[in-house]
Amino acid sequence: MTSAKIEIRRVGVEKILDLRHRILRAGLPRESARFEGDEAETTLHFAAVMVEPSGQARRQAVGCLSLMLNSFLAETAWQLRGMAVEEAHQGRGLGRELLAHAEEAAASENDAGLLWCNARLPAAGFYQKHGWRTVSEVFEIPTAGPHVKMSKRLKGNPR
Numbered sequence: 001m002t003s004a005k006i007e008i009r010r011v012g013v014e015k016i017l018d019l020r021h022r023i024l025r026a027g028l029p030r031e032s033a034r035f036e037g038d039e040a041e042t043t044l045h046f047a048a049v050m051v052e053p054s055g056q057a058r059r060q061a062v063g064c065l066s067l068m069l070n071s072f073l074a075e076t077a078w079q080l081r082g083m084a085v086e087e088a089h090q091g092r093g094l095g096r097e098l099l100a101h102a103e104e105a106a107a108s109e110n111d112a113g114l115l116w117c118n119a120r121l122p123a124a125g126f127y128q129k130h131g132w133r134t135v136s137e138v139f140e141i142p143t144a145g146p147h148v149k150m151s152k153r154l155k156g157n158p159r
Contacts, residue, residue, distance in 0.1 A: 006062065006094060008101045011047040013038045016064035016082070019047075023084035028143060035066070035081055042069040044109065046102055048085070048094055062086040063094045067106055067115075072151065073135075077114035078106045083123075099130055107154045116151040124148055 013034070021033035037043055048063030065083035072079070080102065085095050106115060118141065119127050124134060127150050136149035 005051055006048050006089075006097075007051045008046055008048050008063075008098060010105070011045050011061070013043075013045050013066070015047050016045055016061050016066070016084075019061045019064050019084050019086065020082045023086070024082060024144070032143065033082070035068075037068040037070070037079075037081075038066065040068065042110070043067065044102070044105055046098060046105070048089075048098055062089045063098050065098050065102055067102055069110060069112065070116075072114060072116040075114055076110075076112045077116050077151075078110070078112050080115055080117040083117075095126060096130065099127075103152070103154065113154045114151060115154060116149060118147045119150045120144060121146045121148065124150065127152075 017030070017033050021030050025032045038045075044067040046065055047061035049061055063085040066081045067078045068081055069076070070079040071077055083095070083098065085098070103115065106112065115132075117127070119132075121138065128134070130152075132150045132152040134148045135151050138146050138148055141147050
């Protein structure tokens, strides 16, 4: 019997709100998992979903992230927001796959050659391992704890 596999798909924001809430906004109202820019036409939402051997996707996302066209350091850039992986799926490379998929999509979607995020301190090492660099001192986000700003230049964009 073949087991389910995970696929990364572009989805609407509603598909990922529950996961964002559980992992990133636990203890806060569900609406706190909805971010400014989620509904923008240029925003890209990705979900990692379990797919049965029949090709049927399960309803619940097990990983997610969003890319919002924004600016950073006076340059048009993609802001990565709301990256989360269900605890049972952490440590298996799913975050790496989500990030790689998002970086590829960002590179092909728009001329913006820069990615950036506000990374929680415990996640900063993950991003560094994947070519991101820390570009700020530690700062506090009241509902989410200590963060650093991180960025990564997309391949093929030397600026």
